Amino acid sequence: MGRLTNDQKHDTRPRNDRPPRWATWLMSRFSPSGLEDELQGDLLEMFAYWIKTVGLRGARWRYILAVLRLICPFSGSTTGQILTYSQPGFPSREPQTIFIIKPAMVRNYLKVAWRNLLKNKSFFLINTLGLAFGMAACLLILQYVTFERSYDSFHPDADHIFRIELDSYQNGKLAFRSATSYPAIAPTLKKEFSEVAETARLFAARTNVVTYQNIHHREDNFYFADNSIFNIFKIDFLRGNQATALTDKNTVVLSETTARKYFARENPLGKTIKLGRTPYLVKGVYKDYPKNSHLELDLIFSYLTEPDAQTSWGWYAFYTYVKLKPIARVEQFRAKIVNLVQKYVPNEAKNGNRSELLLQPLPDIHLFSNLNQEAEANGNGQSVAVLSVIALFILVIAWINYINLATARAMDRAKEVGIRKVAGAERAQLISQFLIESVLPNLLAVALALIIVQASAPYFSDLTGNPLSLNQWLQHDLWLPAFGIFLGGTLLSGLYPALLLSGFQPITALKGKLSHLTSGLSLRQSLIVFQFAASIILMVGTLTVYRQLRFMQEQDLGFSSAQKLIVRGVLAPDSTYGAKVDAFQQELLKARFVEKTTTSTHIPGMEILWANSARRVDRADAVDNTLYNTAIDDHFLEAYAIRLLAGRNFNRAFGTDRTNALLNETAVKLLGFSSPSDALGKFIGTGDTLQIVGVVKDFHQQGLQKGHWPMLLRFRPDAAQFFSLQLASTRNLTQRLASIQAQYERIFPGNPFEYFFLDDFFNKQYKAEQRFGRVSGLFASLAIFIACLGLFALATFIAKQRTKEMGIRKVLGASVPSLIGLLTKDFLKLIIIAIGIATPLAWYAMSRWLVDFAYHIAVPWWAFVVAGVGAIGLALVTVSLQSIRAALLNPVKSLRSE
Amino acid sequence: MKRAFLGELEEVVLLTVAALQEQAYCAAITQNIDQQMARSISFPTVHTTLQRLAEKGFVSSQMGGATTERGGRQKRLFTVTTAGQRALIECRHLRSQLWDQIPTPILLLWGA
Structure with missing residues (x-):
C-alpha cells in the first residue's frame, strides 16, 4: 500500500481527527478486490461528513461499522441476477469469501455438534464440568498471581526506582543482608551521581500511640520520611501541598482513612496530633496508599532532626529509595555504588569488614526480597x-x-x-x-x-x-x-x-476399518x-x-511456649517504671494462677532489630561480629526453661550484673571461644565492655525457616517491653484475664492493656x-x-x-x-x-x-x-x-x- | 432475468445518481440521501445497492478525478444507462397509474 504512506505525509490534520488506523488497515487488507482505492477515498469523505453531523465519536464508530460491513465476506451482492459486469472499469468479481466457512455450513456444523452432544450427554457433561473447574481454578490463581506481581508497579517509572540493600561482610564472611541502610547514603548519592533524579529516606518507627484531643490509637504503620518521598512514590494529596508538606520539622501527613479516624469530618489541616508526647502539625491528607505495596503508609511524619540521622555511616535503620533518571544505565550505576561505603568509612576495611550497597528494583521487593528488617512480611x-x-x-x-x-x-x-x-x-x-x-x-x-x-x-x-x-x-x-x-x-x-x-x-x-488406528x-x-x-x-x-x-510446629524450640500469656509493657516508660514493673509482677504472683513472670525487651517469634557489633577484648587480632541483643530480667531463663550450658544466670542480689552478659552457643562459636566454659569470665566490647558470666543453649528466636541468631542477653529488669506470664492452666481464662487487666490498669494507669498468647504469636510465622x-x-x-x-x-x-x-x-x-x-x-x-x-x-x-x-x-x-x-x-x-x-x-x- | 425489477432502495439510489449527474459517486450519494430523507441509509448499504444496480445494468461507472479531501484517491462516478433510464421512467409511470386509480374524492379527503 504505497499509497497509504504517501497520504499520511500529506495528511496535516491533527491526529485524533483521523479515522481509527486499525480500521483503515483492515480495509486495505481485506477490501473486495479492485475496489480498495475508491472505497478508502469514499470512506475518508464520509468520515469528514460524519464528524460534522454526528461528532468525532459517532464518526469513528460509523467508520468502523462501515469497514466491517464492507469487508464482511457475506456482504457482497446477493441478487445473483447478472454476475458479470458489462461495463469496463468494474472489475469482474466472483462472490468469493475470504474464509472457507460458509454461513450455511456453519449452521449445519452447529446442528450436528448439538446432536452429537445430546447423543453423548454424559461425555459432554464431564467435558464441560472438567473444563469449567479447570478454567475456574486457573482464573482464580491467575488473579492471585497477578495481584502478587502487581506490587509497587503502580508508581510511575517504577522500573527506575530502587531500594538500597546493605550487605555487610565481617571477616570476609557475609554477616547480614539488610533492607535498611545508613542515613548518609541518600544525600551522598544525590550529590555525587548525575544519574540520580531523587532520593528519599524512610525511618520505621516502633509502634506508638497517636493522640488527638481524647482520641488515642495504637499505630503500627507509620514512617518518618524526607519530603522527597512524594517525588518518588505516587502519593495523591487530597489536601495540603505535597511540595512542602514535610519540609518543616514536626509535621505529619495522614492517609484519608487515618484522618477520618482522628478528625471525623473536621478539616485536619493545621491541627496538631501527638506521637507519644511530641506534637506534630498536620500538613496534608492523601488518598489511602494502595494495598499492593511493600510499605504500609498510614501516617508519614517529617524526617528525624537528630544529626546522626543525617550523616551517620553506621546506624543502619533507614530505608533508602533512589529514583534514577530515565537515561541512566542501571548496570553502570550498580557498579559505581557497590563500594561507596569504603570511600566514606575508610576505617571499616582495616577491621576486616566491608559493606556493599546493592540496588533492589522496587517491583521486585515484595516477591523476591528476603532480607533482615523488611518493611513487611514479604510474599514468596x-x-x-x-x-x-x-x-x-x-x-x-x-x-x-x-x-x-x-x-x-x-x-x-x-x-x-x-x-x-x-x-x-x-x-x-x-x-x-x-x-x-x-x-x-x-x-x-x-x-x-x-x-x-x-x-x-x-x-x-x-x-x-x-x-x-x-x-x-x-x-x-x-x-x-x-x-x-x-x-x-x-x-x-x-x-x-x-x-x-x-x-x-x-x-x-x-x-469401518479404522479399528487399527493406533496413532491416536x-x-x-x-x-x-x-x-x-x-x-x-x-x-x-x-x-x-x-x-x-x-x-x-512440633520441633523442640529450646524454650517452653505452652500457656504463656504475653502482656505488652507501656510505650513511654518513665523513671519510676522499674519499681512499678516489680510491683506488677509481685501482685500477679500473689494470685495462684500465675506461676512465673519475667520481663524482657524481646520475646521469641520476633525479629531482633537491636544489633551491635561486638569483639573480644582478650585478643588483639579480634574482629567485629554482629550480635543481636535482648535485655531480660533474672527470671527469664527459668520462665522460658532455657538451659544454661555454663556459668550462672543473672542475679539481682549481685547488683553488678548490668555490666555482665549471657551469650548463646552460636554467639560463643562466632566469637571464637573453644567451648562454653572457655567463654566464662572473658570480656567483650560492644561500645561498653561486658563480662560473660554464662552461656545458654540455643533456642529458636524465630521460626524454623531461619537459623539461630548469635545472641547477647543483657540484664535490664526495668526494660520491660513484654511481661511473660506462665499460667498454671487455661481454665476460667476470661475471669483471670480480667483480674490481670485490673492490676495492670491500677499500676500503669492510662496505658492500653494488650495481651496475646506466645504460641499463637510464634506460629504466625508459619x-x-x-x-x-x-x-x-x-x-x-x-x-x-x-x-x-x-x-x-x-x-x-x-x-x-x-x-x-x-x-x-x-x-x-x-x-x-x-x-x-x-x-x-x-x-x-x-x-x-x-x-x-x-x-x-x-x-x-x-x-x-x-x-x-x-x-x-x-x-x-x-x-x-x-x-x-x-x-x-x-x-x-x-x-x-x-x-x-x-x-x-x-x-x-x-x-x-x- | 426477463424483466429487471427495481426495489425501493434501488429506486432511491438510482434517482439520486440521476439527480447528481457528474457528481454521482458513492460518498456523495450517501450524503445526499442522508440529508434529503428522514431516514439514514448506511454507506455500505448504498455501496452494495450500487453494485447491484451495476449488475443489473442500470448504471455504468468510470473512474474519475481525485481530490485532496479523499486522500488523493480516485472516485468511481456512476451514470444512469439507457436501461436505467427506462426502468426509472417505467417505475414512475407505474406509480402514476396507480395514483390515478384512486378516486378524486378520496384524494381530497386525504388532503393530498
Whole structure:
C-alpha cells in the first residue's frame, strides 16, 4: 500500500481527527478486490461528513461499522441476477469469501455438534464440568498471581526506582543482608551521581500511640520520611501541598482513612496530633496508599532532626529509595555504588569488614526480597511461581480430557467424515467443522467458570489472605484472561481431534476399518500419563508441605511456649517504671494462677532489630561480629526453661550484673571461644565492655525457616517491653484475664492493656507456609478430580466399544475377574508409568523447596507411596466401575445389539 | 432475468445518481440521501445497492478525478444507462397509474 504512506505525509490534520488506523488497515487488507482505492477515498469523505453531523465519536464508530460491513465476506451482492459486469472499469468479481466457512455450513456444523452432544450427554457433561473447574481454578490463581506481581508497579517509572540493600561482610564472611541502610547514603548519592533524579529516606518507627484531643490509637504503620518521598512514590494529596508538606520539622501527613479516624469530618489541616508526647502539625491528607505495596503508609511524619540521622555511616535503620533518571544505565550505576561505603568509612576495611550497597528494583521487593528488617512480611516469589505452574497443570489436564474423549470418539464420527468427504468437503472445511464443535463446550465451560469464580472469590481470598476486594477488581482483569483461555482452549483442544478426524481416507472410514488406528491411541495414552504424573507431583508436594509444617510446629524450640500469656509493657516508660514493673509482677504472683513472670525487651517469634557489633577484648587480632541483643530480667531463663550450658544466670542480689552478659552457643562459636566454659569470665566490647558470666543453649528466636541468631542477653529488669506470664492452666481464662487487666490498669494507669498468647504469636510465622499448603492441597485435589473425571469418561467409552468383544470372550468361557482385569490392565500400566515419571520430578522439586528452610525434613519417602497408591486406587475405582459393568453384562444382550 | 425489477432502495439510489449527474459517486450519494430523507441509509448499504444496480445494468461507472479531501484517491462516478433510464421512467409511470386509480374524492379527503 504505497499509497497509504504517501497520504499520511500529506495528511496535516491533527491526529485524533483521523479515522481509527486499525480500521483503515483492515480495509486495505481485506477490501473486495479492485475496489480498495475508491472505497478508502469514499470512506475518508464520509468520515469528514460524519464528524460534522454526528461528532468525532459517532464518526469513528460509523467508520468502523462501515469497514466491517464492507469487508464482511457475506456482504457482497446477493441478487445473483447478472454476475458479470458489462461495463469496463468494474472489475469482474466472483462472490468469493475470504474464509472457507460458509454461513450455511456453519449452521449445519452447529446442528450436528448439538446432536452429537445430546447423543453423548454424559461425555459432554464431564467435558464441560472438567473444563469449567479447570478454567475456574486457573482464573482464580491467575488473579492471585497477578495481584502478587502487581506490587509497587503502580508508581510511575517504577522500573527506575530502587531500594538500597546493605550487605555487610565481617571477616570476609557475609554477616547480614539488610533492607535498611545508613542515613548518609541518600544525600551522598544525590550529590555525587548525575544519574540520580531523587532520593528519599524512610525511618520505621516502633509502634506508638497517636493522640488527638481524647482520641488515642495504637499505630503500627507509620514512617518518618524526607519530603522527597512524594517525588518518588505516587502519593495523591487530597489536601495540603505535597511540595512542602514535610519540609518543616514536626509535621505529619495522614492517609484519608487515618484522618477520618482522628478528625471525623473536621478539616485536619493545621491541627496538631501527638506521637507519644511530641506534637506534630498536620500538613496534608492523601488518598489511602494502595494495598499492593511493600510499605504500609498510614501516617508519614517529617524526617528525624537528630544529626546522626543525617550523616551517620553506621546506624543502619533507614530505608533508602533512589529514583534514577530515565537515561541512566542501571548496570553502570550498580557498579559505581557497590563500594561507596569504603570511600566514606575508610576505617571499616582495616577491621576486616566491608559493606556493599546493592540496588533492589522496587517491583521486585515484595516477591523476591528476603532480607533482615523488611518493611513487611514479604510474599514468596517461589510459591507464586509454583501456583502458576499448578494453574497451568490443571488447565492442561482439563484440556487433555477433551482431546482424549474427542479422539476416542473418532470411530463414531468416522462415517460422518467419510460421507462428508464423498459429498465434496475439503479437509479445511472439516477442520473448521470440528473446531466450531469444540467452541460449544468451551464456551459453556467459560461461562460456568466465571460463575464459579464469582461465587468462590471471597473464600479464595480468605484462603490466600489476599486483602483485595475481588469484586471490584474482577471487572477489569477477568475478561481478558477468560477470553484468552477460551480461545486457547478451543484451538488447542479442538485442533488435534480436528486434524485427526479430517485426515481419514473416505474409503476406509466408510468401510469401518479404522479399528487399527493406533496413532491416536498412543497419544491418548501419553496424555493420560501426563495427567496422572502431574496429579502425583501435586499430591507429593502437598504432603511434603504439610509434613514440613508439622515438623516446624512440633520441633523442640529450646524454650517452653505452652500457656504463656504475653502482656505488652507501656510505650513511654518513665523513671519510676522499674519499681512499678516489680510491683506488677509481685501482685500477679500473689494470685495462684500465675506461676512465673519475667520481663524482657524481646520475646521469641520476633525479629531482633537491636544489633551491635561486638569483639573480644582478650585478643588483639579480634574482629567485629554482629550480635543481636535482648535485655531480660533474672527470671527469664527459668520462665522460658532455657538451659544454661555454663556459668550462672543473672542475679539481682549481685547488683553488678548490668555490666555482665549471657551469650548463646552460636554467639560463643562466632566469637571464637573453644567451648562454653572457655567463654566464662572473658570480656567483650560492644561500645561498653561486658563480662560473660554464662552461656545458654540455643533456642529458636524465630521460626524454623531461619537459623539461630548469635545472641547477647543483657540484664535490664526495668526494660520491660513484654511481661511473660506462665499460667498454671487455661481454665476460667476470661475471669483471670480480667483480674490481670485490673492490676495492670491500677499500676500503669492510662496505658492500653494488650495481651496475646506466645504460641499463637510464634506460629504466625508459619502463616505463609500454612496458606501455601492449603492452597496447593486444594488445587492438587482438584487436579486429581479432573483427571479422574476424564479417566472415567474414557473408561466408559472403551468399555462400551468393547462390549461385543467381552460378550464373545464370555461365551468362550472367560471369567468375570479376568475380563475386569483385561479392561483395567491397560489403564493401570499407564498409571504406573506416570508414577515412574513423577517420582524423580517431585523429589527434585520438593528438595528445592525444602532447602529454603534452615531446619527441614528430608522429602518423606512415604509421600510417594501414598501418592502412588492413591493414584492407582483412584484410577482403579474409576475404571473398574465401568469394567465390572461391562464384564457382568449378559452376552446374549451384548451380542444381540446391532 | 426477463424483466429487471427495481426495489425501493434501488429506486432511491438510482434517482439520486440521476439527480447528481457528474457528481454521482458513492460518498456523495450517501450524503445526499442522508440529508434529503428522514431516514439514514448506511454507506455500505448504498455501496452494495450500487453494485447491484451495476449488475443489473442500470448504471455504468468510470473512474474519475481525485481530490485532496479523499486522500488523493480516485472516485468511481456512476451514470444512469439507457436501461436505467427506462426502468426509472417505467417505475414512475407505474406509480402514476396507480395514483390515478384512486378516486378524486378520496384524494381530497386525504388532503393530498
